[in-house]
Amino acid sequence: MAAGLAPEIQLAQRLAANEQVDRARALRKLRKFISAKTQRTAGGFSHDELLKIWKGLFYCMWMQDKPLRQEDLGNTISQLIHDFQNAEAQHLFLQTFWQTMNREWNGIDRLRLDKFYMLIRMVLNQSFELVKRNGWEESQIDLLLEMLMKEILHPDSHAPNGVKFHFIDLFLEELAKVGAEELTADQNLKFIDPLCRIAAKSKDSTLVEVIVQGIFETIIDQAPFAIEDLMRELKANEKANKQTSRKRSRKQDRGTKGMTSSQEDDPELEEEEEEDDDDGKKEQRAPRRKSTGDIGPVLQFNFEAVADRLFELSSRQNIPSFNRNCLYKVVRKFQNLAKGIFPRIDFLNDVSTDEDDDMFSRKRKRKRRMRAKVGKEGDGKEKSRARNRGEESGMKVERKKKVKNRKKNN
Structure with a gap:
């Protein structure tokens, strides 16, 4: 390795080494390097330097095999955010992570896809953990949400659909893991407010449907558990x-001291x-719930406030009609929840059991046999009728011949 290379490039090259021992050693050095560089008053990382570090970390995960080691590595990489000693560097580290994932995503093969899904989950979890350690400050929440929307869901981000949809699926789940016991309903509404705005304004109908299903319908489905908690x-x-x-x-x-002394004895x-x-x-x-069907921690929401916010956004001018229709349906559901009316679960009645399927299949087979039998009987009757017709016509011809012969003889 050339001695004149910048330390970030050297670390990135070592992080992508073939041997697992070399990658682990480089990761330990990176933690020390991050902590030492961000402790200085004039120190810190530039945007390009962190992009180089993240490229090395990306290929460090790329090279790692075996699920348990992948999980340990993903946990170690996501924990690097806490080694930065100032908020600006932490924010830049998260921003360059999402930029790296957007850039490299289309080159990931299907065999390596799961471990990068896991890495995204862990980094998002630690992003919320970072805000939690800062006491859920409003400025920190705004900064994080602005960065996430800009790098993932904004049209100019050019993020692949796989990154967008996975982020939406994880958002409420990871937020609940970190802050379900501390966050209030107003704070939770603040977290989903940028997603409400995107669902109202986006011209991508697929993205709107994913947000409705992954965010709003999830809140509606979890409403009974939230009320139970x-x-x-x-x-x-x-x-x-x-x-x-x-x-x-x-x-x-x-009352008296004498009583307290006797109590001590x-x-x-x-x-x-x-x-x-x-x-x-x-x-x-x-x-928390410990049943077999436990869905984990659930966030608390003020359903009436969510309905009002969605109605306010969807009733504005220049909102696409598709978005407005989708959001109005969700608004009605939230309004019903605010009144204590839970959505009916009718789909369970439409799902047939294996016994029902067997019964229906037997009925279908019986009907087919009956149709085939009727068809055969019909064919037999047609043939017999045709045969009778033929016999009758033959008899008529013979009669006519006999009559002619008699006339000739006479």
């Missing part, structure tokens, strides 16, 4: 308040307090 949290808070009020009333009943009262503390902690946690 909310009720569980309210009950947990109510029980926790009862526990604290019970403790206060006990302390007030004891009484192990039963101490055990009671410890049990109360444990119960309070357990209730405050408000455990």
